[in-house]
Amino acid sequence: MAARFARRAGFTLLEILIALTVVGLVLGNIVMVMRSSSDAHDEETSRATLELQLDQTLDRIVLALMAASSESLEPGASAPAFHDRMEYMQSLGVNDGKLVLGAPERIEMRIDRGEIVWIENPESVGERLATWSRWVREYLEGEEPNGVDDNDNGLVDESGLAFVLDGTQVTVMLSLERRESNGRTVVYSRTAIVHCRNG
Amino acid sequence: MHRGIGRGRRSRRGGVLVATLVATIAIGALSVCLLELDSTRLRQQVASIDNKRAFNLAEAGLAEAYFSVKSGFSGNIGTQADPAKYGDGLFWVEATELGENVIGMESTGMSGSGRATLSLVVKRQSQSLASMGVMSSQDITVGARALVDAYDSKGGSGLPLIDPLTAPPAPLRSNGNISIGAAGIVRGNAVPGPGGSVSFGLLSIVTGSTTPASSPVSMVPVEVPSFTKSADIELSGSAKHVIDSPEAQVDRIVVGTGTTLTLRGPTRVVVDQLTVQGGGGFEIDTTGGKVELYVTDWLNLASTAKLGFPAQDTAGFKLIATATGSRDRDGDGTADPAVRFQANGPFFGSLYAPNARLALQPACEIYGSVAAQRLVIADGAKVHFDAALLTADTAATTLVTPLSWRVVDIPVQVARDLSEDPFDVLAVDEATLSKPSESRVDSDVELSIKYLDLSLSFQSYVGPESAFDWSNVSSVIGIFRQPLP
Numbered sequence: 001m002a003a004r005f006a007r008r009a010g011f012t013l014l015e016i017l018i019a020l021t022v023v024g025l026v027l028g029n030i031v032m033v034m035r036s037s038s039d040a041h042d043e044e045t046s047r048a049t050l051e052l053q054l055d056q057t058l059d060r061i062v063l064a065l066m067a068a069s070s071e072s073l074e075p076g077a078s079a080p081a082f083h084d085r086m087e088y089m090q091s092l093g094v095n096d097g098k099l100v101l102g103a104p105e106r107i108e109m110r111i112d113r114g115e116i117v118w119i120e121n122p123e124s125v126g127e128r129l130a131t132w133s134r135w136v137r138e139y140l141e142g143e144e145p146n147g148v149d150d151n152d153n154g155l156v157d158e159s160g161l162a163f164v165l166d167g168t169q170v171t172v173m174l175s176l177e178r179r180e181s182n183g184r185t186v187v188y189s190r191t192a193i194v195h196c197r198n199g
Numbered sequence: 200m201h202r203g204i205g206r207g208r209r210s211r212r213g214g215v216l217v218a219t220l221v222a223t224i225a226i227g228a229l230s231v232c233l234l235e236l237d238s239t240r241l242r243q244q245v246a247s248i249d250n251k252r253a254f255n256l257a258e259a260g261l262a263e264a265y266f267s268v269k270s271g272f273s274g275n276i277g278t279q280a281d282p283a284k285y286g287d288g289l290f291w292v293e294a295t296e297l298g299e300n301v302i303g304m305e306s307t308g309m310s311g312s313g314r315a316t317l318s319l320v321v322k323r324q325s326q327s328l329a330s331m332g333v334m335s336s337q338d339i340t341v342g343a344r345a346l347v348d349a350y351d352s353k354g355g356s357g358l359p360l361i362d363p364l365t366a367p368p369a370p371l372r373s374n375g376n377i378s379i380g381a382a383g384i385v386r387g388n389a390v391p392g393p394g395g396s397v398s399f400g401l402l403s404i405v406t407g408s409t410t411p412a413s414s415p416v417s418m419v420p421v422e423v424p425s426f427t428k429s430a431d432i433e434l435s436g437s438a439k440h441v442i443d444s445p446e447a448q449v450d451r452i453v454v455g456t457g458t459t460l461t462l463r464g465p466t467r468v469v470v471d472q473l474t475v476q477g478g479g480g481f482e483i484d485t486t487g488g489k490v491e492l493y494v495t496d497w498l499n500l501a502s503t504a505k506l507g508f509p510a511q512d513t514a515g516f517k518l519i520a521t522a523t524g525s526r527d528r529d530g531d532g533t534a535d536p537a538v539r540f541q542a543n544g545p546f547f548g549s550l551y552a553p554n555a556r557l558a559l560q561p562a563c564e565i566y567g568s569v570a571a572q573r574l575v576i577a578d579g580a581k582v583h584f585d586a587a588l589l590t591a592d593t594a595a596t597t598l599v600t601p602l603s604w605r606v607v608d609i610p611v612q613v614a615r616d617l618s619e620d621p622f623d624v625l626a627v628d629e630a631t632l633s634k635p636s637e638s639r640v641d642s643d644v645e646l647s648i649k650y651l652d653l654s655l656s657f658q659s660y661v662g663p664e665s666a667f668d669w670s671n672v673s674s675v676i677g678i679f680r681q682p683l684p
């Protein structure tokens with residue numbers, strides 16, 4: 001009995017090697033699956049965040065311009081010229097039958113930081129500034145700085161945020177770009193057409 | 200030995216379970232974190248969609264309210280306690296009269312956890328020809344010794360005795376400048392357009408305001424009706440011709456010297472070219488009903504044309520000349536203006552030439568209203584605006600002009616609770632809520648309507664819409680709604 005217990009008290013080297021190999025294979029597979037899942041999740045999260053940011057930023061710009069007076073839009077050059085900033089004044093209501101406008105506001109692209117900023121009372125004492133978005137592309141999706149209309153939208157070398165004014169209508173084009181951890185770049189773009197509701 | 204080995208094996212019992220548990224907990228925690236991240240992102244996306252839906256609902260509310268105001272209602276659609284149901288959400292609109300026909304409307308839309316409140320301020324304007332008063336969309340010239348004043352016929356007819364002390368102020372308005380010649384008189388306001396001015400000749404008088412308007416006045420749009428065309432009418436010799444059918448359309452009417460054309464109401468006549476030559480008679484008989492005359496290409500009344508108005512009823516006649524531009528219209532090689540109104544003597548009714556220059560002759564005397572693209576009141580001519588026309592025109596339409604649109608703060612009670620069921624938040628039963636079109640708070644409006652009944656007789660009605668029998672209407676000629684007095 002004692003000899004039998006003594007023989008069964010440990011594992012042979014072969015058993016241990018086999019066990020370690022099997023455990024290694026299982027763990028390796030688990031790690032690979034988890035890593036690929038995590039990468040896919042990160043990628044999806046990154047894309048969703050970028051898309052959400054794009055939607056929210058464009059919605060804010062649209063809402064701001066919708067409540068603006070078309071006569072207050074600056075710069076006021078008509079299509080096909082584009083601008084990477086737009087200054088405007090929003091309605092505060094009506095007094096004595098006349099439209100009352102608020103303080104000047106500006107939406108502009110700051111390419112050095114890849115940001116879109118909103119500024120109230122720009123370049124004056126009461127200036128206030130808020131960042132509305134990051135990850136703005138230098139040029140709109142499909143556009144290269146080559147003096148040619150690469151993306152076939154009638155504009156040449158347009159910036160990642162481009163305003164095109166046509167009467168009381170403003171076309172807003174926006175491209176966001178984000179580099180993922182795996183080195184790939186994700187780009188989302190959207191265009192919105194806004195009619196200024198106040199004249 | 201046996202015992203020792205047994206103790207060792209017992210001490211290792213559950214080791215695998217513990218390791219498995221640790222691994223499971225670690226993986227579970229990781230999964231929960233990822234799930235939480237995902238659900239946060241999902242919540243953000245859902246909130247973004249809900250907010251857009253709420254915004255669209257608020258916009259729908261404003262659209263419904265705008266249409267409601269245009270139809271003569273107050274603009275109130277539902278209430279917070281009893282909102283209108285639309286799609287998966289709800290909205291209500293609170294309208295406030297801000298004075299001088301300006302109405303402020305605030306529309307709140309709710310969908311899921313989304314909330315939005317939008318404000319629209321509009322101006323309601325009656326679009327009758329008379330509402331423009333004595334008006335020009337460009338400059339107005341009031342000649343020397345010319346007179347512009349007003350009176351109120353109060354539904355009566357005949358030549359009025361105008362008492363300057365009790366008469367209403369004349370509404371002389373221009374979208375450009377107003378020039379008043381020597382000894383010219385305006386008993387009332389002479390209001391130039393934005394940035395415009397009034398220039399006075401020697402001894403000229405304006406008894407009221409000359410402050411420029413803050414915004415230009417829009418000319419009332421005209422919709423020329425279309426009827427079955429009849430043959431041209433050319434009267435010669437001593438012919439007399441009467442048009443008394445309810446509707447008539449002719450390319451060309453020429454009333455020669457010694458002849459007479461009578462338009463007998465109720466009738467609506469459309470003519471491309473109307474010429475009344477010198478010595479020709481043109482009579483408007485409104486004793487049996489109103490007369491509307493549309494001239495689309497050329498209105499040519501010679502200086503000795505004889506105008507006749509047996510009823511002398513200012514509300515009974517509208518002469519609308521939509522013609523525009525100068526060109527050779529009679530083939531004599533010289534350009535003819537779209538409107539040549541050289542007739543002298545009294546004219547009773549509304550005279551409207553929105554696209555042409557209208558020059559009134561020295562002996563011309565207008566009772567009623569007159570508006571043109573460019574208005575020249577010659578030396579000695581007289582224009583007496585009849586204030587009774589402002590309420591007499593049942594064919595007027597309502598023009599609702601937006602003044603301001605903006606996003607405003609959500610009502611506090613609504614903003615406090617952002618839970619996902621807006622019906623719960625307002626404590627209303629979704630099943631009992633009405634559709635937007637059935638949610639107007641006003642129960643009735645005052646209806647002014649001019650129509651043909653089933654026997655094609657001309658009829659008119661002014662009173663509560665709830666008391667009007669629509670089943671007797673064959674076709675509507677003109678309709679106007681306004682809040683009940």
